[in-house]
Amino acid sequence: MKMSKLFVQTLREFPNDAEAISHKLLVRAGYIKKLTSGIYSYLPLMQRVISKVSKIIREEMNAAGAQELLMPFVQPAEVWEKSGRWEVYGKELARFLDRHGNKMCLAPTHEEVITSVVSGTFTSYKQLPINLYQIQTKFRDEIRPRFGLLRGREFIMKDAYSFHTSQESLDEEYENMAQAYKRIFERCGLETKMVQSDSGAIGGSVSHEFMVLTSTQTGENDVFYCENCDYSANSNHAISILNINETDGAKYGYSEKKLVDTPNVKTIEDLAKFLKIDSNCILKSVFYIADSKPVLVMIRGDKDVEETKLLNALNALEIRPATNDEALEYLGCEVGYLSYLNVDTNKVKVIFDKSAQGMKNFVIGANEPHRHYVGCNFDKTPEFVDVSLVKEGELCPICKKPLRVTRGIEVGNIFQLGTKYSKPLGATYTDENGEEKPFIMGCYGIGVTRTAAAAIERYHDEYGIVWPKEIAPYHVDIVPVNADDSEQMEVALKIYNELLSVGVEVVLDDRADRAGVKFKDSELIGFPYRITVGKTIKEGLVEFKERKTGEVEKLTPVEVVEKCKKLLLN
Ligand code: ATP
Ligand code: MG
Helix, strand or coil: CECCCCCCCCCCCCCCCCCCHHHHHHHHCCCEEEEECCEEEECHHHHHHHHHHHHHHHHHHHHCCCEECCCCCEEEHHHHHHHCHHHHCHHHCCEEECCCCCEEEECCCCHHHHHHHHCCCCCEHHHCCEEEEEEEEEECCCCCCECHHHECCEEEEEEEEEEECCHHHHHHHHHHHHHHHHHHHHHCCCCCEEEECCCHHHCCCCEEEEEEEECCCCCCEEEEEECCCCCEEECCCCCCECCCCCCEHHHHCCCCCEEEECCCCCCHHHHHHHHCCCHHHEEEEEEEEECCEEEEEEEECCCCECHHHHHHHHCCCCEEECCHHHHHHHHCCCCCCCCCCCCCCCCCEEEEEHHHCCCECEEEECCCCCEEEEEECCCCCCCEECCECCCCCCECCCCCCEEEEEEEEEEEEEEEEECCCCCCCCCEEECCCCCEEECEEEEEEEEHHHHHHHHHHHCEECCEECCCHHHCCCCEEEEECCCCCHHHHHHHHHHHHHHHHHCCCEEECCCCCCHHHHHHHHHHHCCCEEEEECHHHHHCCEEEEECCCCCEEEECHHHHHHHHHHHHCC
């Protein structure tokens, strides 16, 4: 490819609507162009990266025994109504009416359709297991599309679905996919961590996510992991062991239930200061509205609610913190002094977080303004559920060593679905005894465009993208320093043609621009190798530079071609 012909425009400045470095660099280096919020054109450079990621995925999925198919992007409501997700998917599912008034949607995922594809086609246990996958555009009307390709509304996903006659067979395929995923991300140049996760809207019980660990905020997930053992989990799923010995209010002299005035002391922090106690001796009340119903969560003062866990515990679809007015309406008291004491549990659901287990002589709101109780104890032991966010330093649930936390970008995930879709959709096979049974299913996703963006989050420097060579749009950029110098151009062209003929993916920067401009673009776009043809050609030498290390070698044109062949072709 000649640079003068390549459909690319690099920008001098970063776009001002971008936060994530991958978003900034993809726009500035001319990979993507925004059409509207969360929706981008993938320009030729990007399309090449996408093709490479897709090729790696295809090769590994095929090698793992899966078969590729392609399902419709536009789907009728019918299958979604059958699975029950037409109701529960919420606003992320883009719905519309066709010209005949039929309810339709744009595919955010394909569990329903794959189930109807397999159903009635493979009907015997003898034909199972089977794993089918596709690489396709999805649409999700994300509430917060941001970070460019990391969280778009329209994006490309690889999704695979497997069908089994037993849990053992599903377990086997789950492990097979986990291994395939490891290889896929490795080949993309990415180190990933496989962590336990929540199954969310997809449903099912067992699931894991593949995380690219980052230190930046653009990793939207917190991953807790143990340095001593294998335990690691997304924060929406992580559990920990708490030290309960320190949470007895008696050590502050509060061993009898007593009402105390706490004027204008509304926050846990202020309350702890006011009473000169540790916040873990306070039983905090957090008030929510879940699917329009009030829910009061009682949790240890130093802990926070993990909303995904709470959603699951309530089996609810949506939650939000309640307003002060709602606190007055349902609990008769303003926020800051709430508690479960004297709450009518027919009207307000009360949930006790596990962190409250073992608390004694605690401090709690009095459900009247400017007052708290000290020295409180549970009258009868409530049922405790885990709805709290783990904190760094709490103990590993497996080996009891302190947990650590890091940020991660989820690039893929694997789920055991069981019969969640096959049952409601009536998708069955006949077993050895002639009995009809619902398929046992698994599903396996990889964000193709997100993986490319995650690679940039991981590999970049102040000058631009530093692509792992396996997914770089081109391998080599040849830069003649002076395009007017016919000798330089001739040598550059010769190297270019030789590399092309052996199959190295190469760009020749034949533009009339200054060398400095070309070097800047070369680094911004992130070609793994640059060959500079300049004055040293008089001595028969060109410069070979590695983007990642900045290392430069002087080589003859013949040597440089050999070097590229060795590095890039195998
Ligand atoms: P997230 O928690 O990040 O929203 P998800 O659990 O909704 O992801 P899945 O429905 O399982 O994701 O989709 C499979 C893969 O598709 C994810 O692992 C991710 O890599 C990718 N993906 C999901 N949503 C988006 C998006 N809005 N933009 C780009 N890629 C996405
Ligand atoms: Mg999502």
